[in-house]
Structures are given as structure tokens and as C-alpha cells.
Amino acid sequence: MTFPSVRPRRLRRTPALRRLVADVRVSPADLVLPVFVKEGISAAAPIVSMPGVVQHTRDSLRKAVAEAAEAGVGGVILFGIPAVKDARGSGADAADGIVQLALADVAAEVGDSLVVMSDLCLDEYTDHGHCGLLTETGEVDNDATLARYASIAVAQAKAGTQVVAPSGMMDGQVAAIRGALDGAGFAELPILSYSTKYASGFYGPFRDAAECAPQFGDRSAYQQDGARSADEGVREALLDVAEGADAVMVKPALAYLDVVRAVSQAVEVPVAAYQVSGEYAMVEAAAAQGWVDRERIILEQLVGIRRAGASMILTYWATEAAAWL
Numbered sequence: 001m002t003f004p005s006v007r008p009r010r011l012r013r014t015p016a017l018r019r020l021v022a023d024v025r026v027s028p029a030d031l032v033l034p035v036f037v038k039e040g041i042s043a044a045a046p047i048v049s050m051p052g053v054v055q056h057t058r059d060s061l062r063k064a065v066a067e068a069a070e071a072g073v074g075g076v077i078l079f080g081i082p083a084v085k086d087a088r089g090s091g092a093d094a095a096d097g098i099v100q101l102a103l104a105d106v107a108a109e110v111g112d113s114l115v116v117m118s119d120l121c122l123d124e125y126t127d128h129g130h131c132g133l134l135t136e137t138g139e140v141d142n143d144a145t146l147a148r149y150a151s152i153a154v155a156q157a158k159a160g161t162q163v164v165a166p167s168g169m170m171d172g173q174v175a176a177i178r179g180a181l182d183g184a185g186f187a188e189l190p191i192l193s194y195s196t197k198y199a200s201g202f203y204g205p206f207r208d209a210a211e212c213a214p215q216f217g218d219r220s221a222y223q224q225d226g227a228r229s230a231d232e233g234v235r236e237a238l239l240d241v242a243e244g245a246d247a248v249m250v251k252p253a254l255a256y257l258d259v260v261r262a263v264s265q266a267v268e269v270p271v272a273a274y275q276v277s278g279e280y281a282m283v284e285a286a287a288a289q290g291w292v293d294r295e296r297i298i299l300e301q302l303v304g305i306r307r308a309g310a311s312m313i314l315t316y317w318a319t320e321a322a323a324w325l
């Protein structure tokens, strides 16, 4: 019998050896915490399908963002939930809309200790729950929606956002937003585009959190189809970079790690991956049953997303995970 002389196991023998040769690392600074702020509530409200995540009041949001900054988290991204919704999502760009007020609060609270970003979309603000304006026949009107996004970008910029993150998957949205920001004197404000976003069942719990489930139909006519090869995800990312995106995003993360890989290799701007609400809920539900080692699989997924090539990770565990890293 002959024995192997090449033995990959040699470098795995001790924790110190494993640490020395590890080349995929996750730092708190790579993490971005998504947060929800709701207009007109007097106390933070738990989200049943996302145990541990809440809809914040303006006050509780300030505290949560200060905690994230304290933990070394790289950024937060704000989602607003207005008290009243209408067909055109008026709350999204109102100067006294909930997200604008919260952006100003948060920017004052944390200054420059982390990056304050804002999700830029209409679905949280429309009564029909779609990400854009509707035509008379109930389709999402791409080009009419661009004008709304442009206006929201400027409202968020005036309120003090430090990065706008358009998530609506309208064609041409980055160019429209870039033009509006430049025209309003915000040429320095970066755009993190949700360039590569799939129609996904993993957004289920988010729609409870942001109270934005579509009232009819679904988002498959504008979000991507997971049954197409990763090349389409790359194409979407390249288009957004060409329109002026400063960073791009792939979403969801876990079921699309091949796309994270492909996009990371294809673009020269930073790539974010969004570990979405359903990915969070699955782990929390299994952990609550005692079926998985919660901390271990959270870290395993974060490392997996970094290994696939993302430099930033949006995750609801950002503050907690930062303490383990």
C-alpha cells in the first residue's frame, strides 16, 4: 500500500494554521444593516416573520443606528413606511416624508461614523404595492416611473442621504437618477444600484416589514427571472455601470451566489450582495427549533457571500454579527 505525500489536511490541523491560511474574511465594515422606519407609531413594532427585526419609530431608529455604528458596521440602509399610501407614492419624495425625516435624524446622530444609505423605490409608498406608476391597464409604466425616481433621489439627497440605492428595476433608472442628482447640485452623491435583482419568494417577510405586498400580480415583469443564466445578471450590472452606477448589487444572495461571482468578475466597481428577509427568516426559524447552530451558519453564509466575490453584504444580522467578527 502506498500513502499520499500530498496532504491538504496538513494546513487544517490547528486553529492557528487555519487562521494563518484563511484568505476570505468578513469585517464589520463590510456589513450594511437594513432598517425600517414607520410613520405614526409610538413604539417599535416587531415583525412576526423576522424575529428580532422591528419597524422603528424615529427615536428607536436613531438608537439602532448608533448601536450599529458603535459595533463598527459599515453602513445602514433606510426603508420608510408611510402612514398613508396612494397610487403615485407621494410619501416617497415629500420633504416631510418619513424617510426624509429619518435620514436627517440619523445623519445628525452618527455623523460620518458609518454610511447612511437610502433605498429608493416606490413599492413601500404606493397603495397598489408595485415599484412604479401604473398604466390604465395596470402595467408598471417604466418611463413615467423614472421621473418619480428622479424626484425621490433629489428629496433624499436634500434630507442628507449619503448613498442612494434604487431598487425598482426600471430600465434606465440609474441614468435618470444620475441626471437629476447632477442637475440639483448633488454630483458627488454615489448611486449603489440594485442592478441585478431577481423576482424572488425570499422577499416574503420583507413585504410584511414594509407592508408592500403587491395588491395584484407580482414583480416578475420587471425583476429578473432566475431561470436565465448568470450572463443576464452581468448584463444588467454592466448597463447600470455604463449609466453611472458607482456600485452594484446582486439580490438575493444565497440562491444566486453564481451571479455574485459572475458580476464581481465582470465589473470594476464594488459589488454588494443582499442577504434578504427570507434568508434571515429561514435561519431564525430553524435556530428557534434548535435544529441548526445559529451563529455558525450565519457566519458560514457571510463567508460564502464574500468568497463568491461580494465586497459588501446587506444583512439584518449586521450589528450582531459585527460583534462576532
Ligand code: PBG
Residues within 6 Å of the ligand: 119, 120, 121, 122, 123, 124, 131, 167, 168, 202, 203, 204, 205, 206, 207, 219, 275, 276, 277, 278
Ligand atoms: C423594493 C425592495 C424589496 C426588498 C428590498 N427593496 C422588495 C421587493 O422587491 O419585493 C426586499 C428585501 C428583503 O427581502 O429583505 N423596494
